[in-house]
Amino acid sequence: MNKSSLIIHTEKIEMIENKKVVLAYSGGLDTSVILKWLQDTYQYEVVTFTADIGQGEELESARNKALQFGIKPENIFIDDLREEFVRDFVFPMFRANTVYEGEYLLGTSIARPLIAKRQIEIARQTNAGAVSHGATGKGNDQVRFELGYYALNPNIRVIAPWREWDLLSREKLMTYADKHNIPVDMKHKQGGSPYSMDANLLHISYEGRHLENPSAEAEESMWRWTVSPEQAPDEVEYLDIEFERGDIVSLNGSRLTPAQILTRLNQLGGKHGIGRLDLVENRYVGMKSRGCYETPGGTIMLKAHRAIESITLDREVAHLKDDLMPRYASMIYNGYWWSPERISLQTLIDQTQQKVNGWVRVKLYKGNVIVVGRDSRTDSLFDPGIATFEDDKGAYDQKDAAGFIKLNALRMRIAAKKGQ
Amino acid sequence: MNKSSLIIHTEKIEMIENKKVVLAYSGGLDTSVILKWLQDTYQYEVVTFTADIGQGEELESARNKALQFGIKPENIFIDDLREEFVRDFVFPMFRANTVYEGEYLLGTSIARPLIAKRQIEIARQTNAGAVSHGATGKGNDQVRFELGYYALNPNIRVIAPWREWDLLSREKLMTYADKHNIPVDMKHKQGGSPYSMDANLLHISYEGRHLENPSAEAEESMWRWTVSPEQAPDEVEYLDIEFERGDIVSLNGSRLTPAQILTRLNQLGGKHGIGRLDLVENRYVGMKSRGCYETPGGTIMLKAHRAIESITLDREVAHLKDDLMPRYASMIYNGYWWSPERISLQTLIDQTQQKVNGWVRVKLYKGNVIVVGRDSRTDSLFDPGIATFEDDKGAYDQKDAAGFIKLNALRMRIAAKKGQ
């Protein structure tokens, strides 16, 4: 018996020992206020971490802002994680045709584990004992960040300012910013965006304000990445998509890196009005929430991946995947990317993709992704000689079906006999 | 111990005792040949059963043809089953958001159990000991028909001509027709449709011929119920859909019967290019098969049903349904509608729909069904006071989230401690 207990040290002790915190820092108003608040309230030395995961914003300004807050240059981390994001997070997730609650492509959920992982790495590197993030206490993102932190470093101290401070209204936040000389740009002064938004290479999301009434249609002006189907081109565009082991490796014959592929698919999808979603979802923390999403490239990927699987995957393997998918989606939605159960499921999912090789042709048109052809030179399980309605020259003996049906019916016949 | 065995009587004995068979008769060439073949080969007295399940064909001509084959007037059954079909089969299936292999809306699968049930009823009524159908030995439909027959009457004799005779090519069939004076209309003489088709109020399907190469795009001329998205109107059309206990009861404020609702949705969907599908599916009998489907109304229903559930269904109930849905879909696809396991699952599904009341607004446009609003006066679980990004006046205590995350992370922290 292992008698030494796995005591998870109380946080108070750690606070004293180590006064350095790695903050997931966007450079925007909210995380700037947090930065200042960590310095003032906790007297923490702050390490800022800013990641490019394809959100489409210029990141070097975050460096300047950090410097203005007195962050030491060696404590400023700005990383381009786009390839890692698509290769190690987005692609593995799409191998399972993952959709949460029948609709949501998990664009926000899948980015959090990467941020969390990188924060813990930087904490190790800079010898910081704490991490912090700007997610509120009502949402799923706090859970996704923190489950990641704890799974990767059980002793880490987590500071979630939104759950601690009293700056819960926008007004109070602005007052705090003013008082502490935190620069507030014009758009915030004018009331800010009417939405809470999140973006990365997979999607952009909108929540809050006008969307809090789920019976009201979202305003057309909200959408940023896609044109509306109405405004999309009147011409169809064909696209050839090639898969290797379940991942896309080339578009129209051009071999690209994972991030290049998703970038290109986003352009194509955005142009053709593809990938808008307006839904009410169930958050892990217990309430229903209305969200709008644009996932142009992901929407194309999902359709194409199902199509390549349709000719290369065995029926029962495909059904096993379908049965497990909602559970896998919940794991990711709820923040369990770094959990052992997600890793176990991933092992199965990845194993099934060995023969998911081939190509799919889709037609893009005004919001539609239409699969028009699919084939695999090496791994197609489609056998026209068996499936044909014409004479199959003995490939399939129709008489076999009689026995197949008879035995499958047997238990129901016996039961029906009883009922007579 | 019940010692009397449930002997399922050998079929040979029944053949001698009872020489009457109920044939699912469409009036077309194939089932006409079968009718004649049953008379000639088996010396059977044939009872014809022709059902209107919304396939959109005139059925009275089936009566005339049957009379020409010498069928007694009292042995000719022509039933309008459209309301029963939608109310007792289509609607219950849509309560589960049922989709087979991520795409297929089960339009053919869901009609077969009704045909089977009615054939068995007519067999009882006419004292017939056998039933017969025109499905081939390669497809799923033979299974769906026959599992239904056996579950509802364990002693019934089933005659599946396509598995017995040698008329396996179209040429042989035509020769047989000629020889037996079976009228062959012009289109069959010219080679017939290039597709094997099936239609009912839920969908029309295409298989075979040109479609047997899954890498080749289907021809535009194939599609019959929908215009292409390209040819659909340039104007968006809004539609208000009202649900009671999970079923649609009114469209744009007009209360309609189930069949009227599906008919109207088909018109709207067809007009707007909605509901085309081109896929490769896995048949229960073991091979992959390429099919194209038009399910205009069903595509709208599915989207709208998910939307009304999104605000009225508890999260865990919704997830339970999602986890079970692929299994339920396979039951229907594979022909187990009349099985005890489908009935047990249906009990659960129906129980979950008690509070699925409210309305959904969708926008129809060139192939798109876009949900833009949803609400329930009586059963909405969406609580804006909880979900709001603004001050919620204490409705939700953000600090609760810290404990929630801590305990959910505990097992991973303990494991991570071990790994250090």
Add this chain to the structure above:
Amino acid sequence: MNKSSLIIHTEKIEMIENKKVVLAYSGGLDTSVILKWLQDTYQYEVVTFTADIGQGEELESARNKALQFGIKPENIFIDDLREEFVRDFVFPMFRANTVYEGEYLLGTSIARPLIAKRQIEIARQTNAGAVSHGATGKGNDQVRFELGYYALNPNIRVIAPWREWDLLSREKLMTYADKHNIPVDMKHKQGGSPYSMDANLLHISYEGRHLENPSAEAEESMWRWTVSPEQAPDEVEYLDIEFERGDIVSLNGSRLTPAQILTRLNQLGGKHGIGRLDLVENRYVGMKSRGCYETPGGTIMLKAHRAIESITLDREVAHLKDDLMPRYASMIYNGYWWSPERISLQTLIDQTQQKVNGWVRVKLYKGNVIVVGRDSRTDSLFDPGIATFEDDKGAYDQKDAAGFIKLNALRMRIAAKKGQ
């Protein structure tokens, strides 16, 4: 859109308005300290609720103790809930052959929802705004109590003293008792039981102290309800168990009430050394915990129920139940008895039991429950005429198996062809 928010009123307001609390009161030391603490710390008027759920203790002394604390007679509730417990909680759970983590029969878990329900009823009756329980902050029971409270009354205030006070060691508790003249009986003065125990008509459990080392064998002296297999009688005892709709209705031909049945089965099981368990389980709150359990009657019930289902339940229905059972078990273990998902699953489970009628004969001997026979006069699906190894006179055509196998193998043959 329902604009009125579902504000869950802040608790502080309720505290002021209503100073009455319903305490789940056993009469023992811990809940007596809680009673006093609620009076002193919160200035609450306490309503005591003491339930007989078969824990085998005299309950009237709880009344006297309550009176000594100044509880008004009309605020003392002592209920015999044994029949309700078995009929509405234990029996429904056993219809699913419910076992948590392959071993645990959920004896503690299944009692909590009943206590919670009754507390909420009494709160309504006495116009109390709060409820309280004696479960610690580390265990599952706090969750089970409180999820029940909240599901049945969303506005209820919950007081969990163990999570609030500082009496976290036994010593402090004793000091508090001394100081407040709370009678402490001899056994507590001597250090109390070496185990944390819980008992009801379904089981008795042991946790803590000596059991906290999972590598060490539990002491024989710990077990209270069963003799050890070694000390059980040397003679086998047969028992005939009759089921109606999945529930036991008679033993050896005597028709008994649910509580009488479980009482009798406990006597028989206890006598024959049946139903001891020693395991490590995963708590909902995140840690592993070692527990020992005696469930003598439940162990017999589980075996017998599986046996009666084995001849009366359809294969696929039985498999559906087996697939869902672990999920159902987790719902109960985790405290979600009153959740909509448990109720939905129960609907399915209960529907499957309609034909689970018949009898089972078991042999009890030194820890073993051995099923030796089972039959159902009305609902047996066992057909000796089909299953026989002898000549079955055509009941089953062995040739059918060839087609059955051929079609089931088809997808694997096609794949193997590809691999060649």
Add this chain to the structure above:
Amino acid sequence: MNKSSLIIHTEKIEMIENKKVVLAYSGGLDTSVILKWLQDTYQYEVVTFTADIGQGEELESARNKALQFGIKPENIFIDDLREEFVRDFVFPMFRANTVYEGEYLLGTSIARPLIAKRQIEIARQTNAGAVSHGATGKGNDQVRFELGYYALNPNIRVIAPWREWDLLSREKLMTYADKHNIPVDMKHKQGGSPYSMDANLLHISYEGRHLENPSAEAEESMWRWTVSPEQAPDEVEYLDIEFERGDIVSLNGSRLTPAQILTRLNQLGGKHGIGRLDLVENRYVGMKSRGCYETPGGTIMLKAHRAIESITLDREVAHLKDDLMPRYASMIYNGYWWSPERISLQTLIDQTQQKVNGWVRVKLYKGNVIVVGRDSRTDSLFDPGIATFEDDKGAYDQKDAAGFIKLNALRMRIAAKKGQ
């Protein structure tokens, strides 16, 4: 598009080309008659394959019998497959705690895939185009053999004499044996065993005859591998079992091979009356069947494996395994060992076993396997410092539980609010 069809060649052509068949030959009466029948009816050159999988019979006599039938020495294969059987089939299956229908340990099911695999290997080696087995057309074994054959060689011809010939009664079989000078030993002349039996290193099974009445107790004289609990020793025996990656590697400190371990566990279990089962199961071919089984070693393994997992496996991984287990069990029971879906699931199962290292102590006594201790020096996730009922020095903050419960209750509170 791959236009070359995967034609599965008609069997008639193969028959002409290749007249060699590999027979799974036990040397007993039934397979001897089959051997002769294959020679006479099909004019086949027979290759005999006799495997030692621990059935406990002397196998060299099979060689002599084969020679008497004129089998060429190079066509006689006698293999000791015991180590492969336990290592590659039994152990992997036990990693999943596999039980069919809550009771059956799959002793027969798990041996068939190995026999099938070896037959196909020998067919390849001897250039035989066909394989044959002695399983009847009513059972599961024909399916298990043949799905294996087809999955491993899609072109193989399968001969199942019991589905083809007319020797369906024992009398006819004996007459055939007499007529063809097939030696019939005394026991068969006297009517043979009253049971149909199957044995291998994992179990021995009994079906048929007296067992066909499921209400009647099996005779004590039937059981062969275990004493009855009544006749087992009066002394308890302790056993220490060590696991590495989920497999047993040593008993009481002695490191043994897989087959040695199972052999030793069978001795111990048999001595202590452990592992008898009497049940009614649902066959894949559709009927219910009564079977009795002795699985002494397997019963100990299952208990011990669950126990080692209880301290080394993460909760959610364990639950994922439990949820998938019935499906995995059905795959094996139904004969899909060599299917892609079983292989995919196995990948997941094996991945979960990496840290299933440690030891378990069990007590064997008169039919009971009682786990009394378990530990893992390297991989225990049991943390006494967290789980303790005593002061945990801050390892766990009980206040966290309040937030945990509050958020888990939120959806139910919102729903209850609606219902008020």
